[in-house]
Amino acid sequence: MFYILGFGAVVSALLMVTNKKPVSAAMSLVVTMFCLAGLFALLNAHLIAALQIIVYAGAIMVLFLFVIMLLNIQEKEGRVAGHIVLLQFVAIAIVGSLLVIMVNQFKMDGSLIASGQEASQFGTTKALGKILFIKYLLPFEIASVLLLAAIVGAVILAKRRIDDSE
Amino acid sequence: MLGAVLFAIGAVGVFTQRNALIIYMCIELMLNAVNLTIIAFSHFLNNMDGHVFVFMVMTVAAAEAAVGLAIIISIFRNKATVSVDDFNLSKG
Numbered sequence: 616m617f618y619i620l621g622f623g624a625v626v627s628a629l630l631m632v633t634n635k636k637p638v639s640a641a642m643s644l645v646v647t648m649f650c651l652a653g654l655f656a657l658l659n660a661h662l663i664a665a666l667q668i669i670v671y672a673g674a675i676m677v678l679f680l681f682v683i684m685l686l687n688i689q690e691k692e693g694r695v696a697g698h699i700v701l702l703q704f705v706a707i708a709i710v711g712s713l714l715v716i717m718v719n720q721f722k723m724d725g726s727l728i729a730s731g732q733e734a735s736q737f738g739t740t741k742a743l744g745k746i747l748f749i750k751y752l753l754p755f756e757i758a759s760v761l762l763l764a765a766i767v768g769a770v771i772l773a774k775r776r777i778d779d780s781e
Numbered sequence: 782m783l784g785a786v787l788f789a790i791g792a793v794g795v796f797t798q799r800n801a802l803i804i805y806m807c808i809e810l811m812l813n814a815v816n817l818t819i820i821a822f823s824h825f826l827n828n829m830d831g832h833v834f835v836f837m838v839m840t841v842a843a844a845e846a847a848v849g850l851a852i853i854i855s856i857f858r859n860k861a862t863v864s865v866d867d868f869n870l871s872k873g
Contacts, residue, residue, distance in 0.1 A: 628810055637802045644806045651813050658824040663816075663835050670839055675809065675846045682850045683802060686857050743832050751833045758840040765844030772851035 617657055624650035637683045641676060642706050648672045649713060662740045801856075805849050812842045 624647050631643035648671040655664035747755055816835045823831025 631803070631806060631810065634803070640803045640806055644810065647810060648813065651817055654817060655820055658820050660820045660824070660832055660835075663820060663832055666836070666839060667813075667816075670843055671809070671813070675843060678846060678850055679802065679806065682854060685854070686802075742829055743836075746829055747833055747836065750830075754833070754837060758837055761844055762840060765847050769847045769851040772848070772855050 617654070620650045620653040620657070623647075624654070636702075638680070638702055638706060641679050641683060642709055644679075645672050645676050645710065646713060648676070662743050801853050805846065805853070809842060809846065812838055 627643045627646035627650065631640045631647065634640040634643060648667060652664045652667040652672070655661075655667055816838055819831045819835050819838075823829060823835075
């Protein structure tokens with residue numbers, strides 16, 4: 616399982632780096648993120664694996680695709696939109712098949728994990744939460760402040776652009 | 782090992798690509814490679830502090846992606862390009 620996921624991660628990372636189209640690169644990055652999430656799950660870091668899928672494959676990639684679509688539509692407004700539609704179909708097909716594969720893999724992971732889970736609390740949400748809120752409380756709070764600063768910064772950057780265009 | 786390979790691929794991408802969006806993706810890839818290495822060490826040393834660190838790295842990556850993409854949009858509106866060859870705004 617490690618070799619499958621590792622190979623998938625490396626191949627999709629190479630695809631991402633060598634790709635010229637941002638959308639294809641983003642899709643390859645999603646594949647890499649899923650493979651890395653599988654690797655995290657194999658390394659008994661279940662919460663981190665779940666966070667990886669939610670934060671990266673979910674939030675950050677949606678952000679990336681949103682920006683790509685926004686820029687591309689403006690960039691290629693005069694051209695025929697047929698290949699863009701085709702690209703969207705391909706992307707949806709890739710994501711769908713990926714989802715099926717990942718569900719199957721997590722089923723297999725579940726059977727693997729269930730055998731050794733009772734041995735230790737390592738990597739569980741409970742153990743991570745205890746460490747996070749007791750030992751590393753201050754960095755946790757600083758991270759929340761950082762996120763707030765990032766939100767404010769992004770909003771200000773986007774807002775200034777609108778003011779300039781008006 | 783795998784983390785190092787992924788980090789190397791990401792670094793190559795940063796230096797070879799001309800598209801700012803793909804460069805951001807490569808930075809994300811490098812951060813994830815480091816995450817993988819940290820998680821692997823954390824697993825083999827049986828120490829969960831690494832998970833907290835990965836958590837923080839993910840937070841920083843999310844913040845960085847949000848601000849970076851906002852900057853890209855801002856630059857695109859001004860210069861109508863996402864190629865880093867055309868970015869010379871730091872010149873005084």
